[in-house]
Amino acid sequence: xxxxxxxxxxxxxxxxxxxxxxxxxxxxxxxxxxxxxxxxxxxxxxxxxxxxxxxxxxxxxxxxxxxxxxxxxxxxxxxxxxxxxxxxxxxxxxxxxxxxxxxxxxxxxxxxxxxxxxxxxxxxxxxxxxxxxxxxxxxxxxxxxxxxxxxxxxxxxxxxxxxxxxxxxxxxxxxxxxxxxxxxxxxxxxxxxxxxxxxxxxxxxxxxxxxxxxxxxxxxxxxxxxxxxxxxxxxxxxxxxxxxxxxxxxxxxxxxxxxxxxxxxxxxxxxxxxxxxxxxxxxxxxxxxxxxxxxxxxxxxxxxxxxxxxxxxxxxxxxxxxxxxxxxxxxx
Numbered sequence: 001x002x003x004x005x006x007x008x009x010x011x012x013x014x015x016x017x018x019x020x021x022x023x024x025x026x027x028x029x030x031x032x033x034x035x036x037x038x039x040x041x042x043x044x045x046x047x048x049x050x051x052x053x054x055x056x057x058x059x060x061x062x063x064x065x066x067x068x069x070x071x072x073x074x075x076x077x078x079x080x081x082x083x084x085x086x087x088x089x090x091x092x093x094x095x096x097x098x099x100x101x102x103x104x105x106x107x108x109x110x111x112x113x114x115x116x117x118x119x120x121x122x123x124x125x126x127x128x129x130x131x132x133x134x135x136x137x138x139x140x141x142x143x144x145x146x147x148x149x150x151x152x153x154x155x156x157x158x159x160x161x162x163x164x165x166x167x168x169x170x171x172x173x174x175x176x177x178x179x180x181x182x183x184x185x186x187x188x189x190x191x192x193x194x195x196x197x198x199x200x201x202x203x204x205x206x207x208x209x210x211x212x213x214x215x216x217x218x219x220x221x222x223x224x225x226x227x228x229x230x231x232x233x234x235x236x237x238x239x240x241x242x243x244x245x246x247x248x249x250x251x252x253x254x255x256x257x258x259x260x261x262x263x264x265x266x267x268x269x270x271x272x273x274x275x276x277x278x279x280x281x282x283x284x285x286x287x288x289x290x291x292x293x294x295x296x297x298x299x300x301x302x303x304x305x306x307x308x309x310x311x312x313x314x315x316x317x318x319x320x321x322x323x324x325x326x327x328x329x330x331x332x
Contacts, residue, residue, distance in 0.1 A: 001025070004179060004189040006169050006203070008034045010041035010145060012195035013152040016161055017072065019193075026161040027187065029179070031168035031199070035149035038274070040197040042145065043218070044255030047236050047247060049086050049140030050109045051100035059103065069143075076151040082252045084235050086140035087123065089131045089292050091241030100239060101135055111137040123234060125227050130291030131241055142236055144253035169196075172203050198271040208269055216265040217277060219285040220256045222300040231257055244288045259301070261288050 001024045005016045008030035016028040036042050050066075052059035073079040088097035104111050112135060119134035120126045126134070157163050171180035177189045196203060198213040223231045237248035245262030264285050282301040290296035 001191060002189045003027070003191045003193060004029060004177075004187055005193045005195060006172065006179065007031075007039075007195035007197060007199070008149070008153065008163070008165075009036065009039035009195065009197055010148060010152075011197070012193070013149055013156070014068070014072070015193055015195055016156055017075070017152055020156060020159050020161050021075075026156070027164065027189070028156065028161060029164045029167050029169055029181070029187070032166060034153045034163070034165050035146040037146075041149070043258070044146055045082075045142045045144050045249050045252050045258070047086065047140065047238060047249060048081070048143050049100075049137070049236075049238055050107060051086070051088070051103045051137065051140070051238065052107070053099070053103045054106040059107065072148075072152075075155055076148075078151070080144040080147045080151065080253070081141055082144065083138070083141040084250075084252070085136060085138040086236040086238040087119075087134055087136045087234075088239045089119070089126065089134045089237070089241045091131045091292060092243070093132075095239075095241045095243070096245065097239040097241045104135075104137060104139070109137060109139045111135045111139075124230050125223065125234070125294055127291045127294035136235060140236060140238065142249050142252040144255075147253065169203065201269055202271060212267060213269060213271060214265040214267045215273065216260065216262075217281055217285060219259040219282040219301040221259050221282075221286055223257065224295055224298040227295070240289055240292055246289055248289070248293070259286055259289055261285060263288065 003019050003024050003026050005012045005019070005026060005028040008016075008028050012028060012030070013034075016026045019026045030036060032038065048065075048069075050062050052062055054060075069081060073081070088100050090097040090101070101111065114122065114134045114136065116128065116131055116133065119131075120128045123134075153163055168182040169179050170182050172192060172194060173179070174192050174194075177192055179187050179192060181187070194200060194203060201208050201211065201213060231250050234250045236250065240246040240248070247260055249258045251257050286296055286299055286301045
């Protein structure tokens with residue numbers, strides 16, 4: 001079968017990889033470079049973990065995803081997963097950190113529960129007296145997105161796929177198997193897979209209202225000098241508890257330490273909107289993490305942004321997050 005994949009983020013690239021391995025003739029078309037830093041998966045690193053409730057979409061898919069990543073590392077000839085594990089900090093009963101712990105328990109995945117004093121002793125960047133408990137699991141780490149994208153594009157070219165960069169698709173006729181590029185060129189296939197992330201509304205505006213897109217700002221942080229070694233060796237901080245939906249990825253894969261919060265995003269249906277961070281935005285993100293991160297005001301930061309997307313409330317499996325059905329992992 002001849003297949004066109006529109007979009008070469010991790011979802012599109014891994015879909016193309018799966019299709020090539022299944023014997024199909026594949027062309028993948030990307031509006032920018034590969035990797036594209038504006039893609040939802042285009043940042044340096046993202047979190048993978050097994051901390052999902054068993055009955056959710058991600059809970060059902062995560063073991064399959066881990067097997068798929070292992071298969072991919074074998075094909076690429078190297079792993080782009082830093083398996084440093086993750087830690088969660090609970091500050092309020094029923095917060096997301098506690099929900100993740102319940103997910104680990106439901107999946108029978110190992111974790112170590114720590115009282116606050118023991119957690120601060122192990123990870124001195126935590127603020128004493130600011131949280132209920134912490135726990136550590138080996139079942140997670142950081143995926144190096146840009147390295148994965150580069151490796152997959154190279155593998156696809158070497159295995160007969162057509163990889164088109166800087167080729168923007170402006171029209172998709174899924175029933176006719178027909179796409180139109182911004183240049184006016186057309187392409188034809190038996191099937192079309194659209195993995196355009198936030199740009200899907202440009203191609204299918206009728207989905208506006210069902211699918212919401214947003215721009216999320218992130219802060220890359222330089223910790224205080226005496227805490228740098230502790231952060232270098234730290235697990236991923238999957239959740240800092242409370243209501244800020246905050247996570248931290250320590251330096252990994254050559255990239256710096258990243259702070260991100262679900263509170264700091266701007267909804268917009270214009271995927272081409274590429275606003276610059278405003279003065280003080282990085283510090284505003286950073287400051288959301290105090291507590292439980294200690295001495296946060298001493299950390300220097302810069303701000304960047306990436307796209308994300310989710311279905312409207314009540315419309316998605318797996319707790320409301322849009323999931324990919326291809327051989328890719330659920331990552332944050």
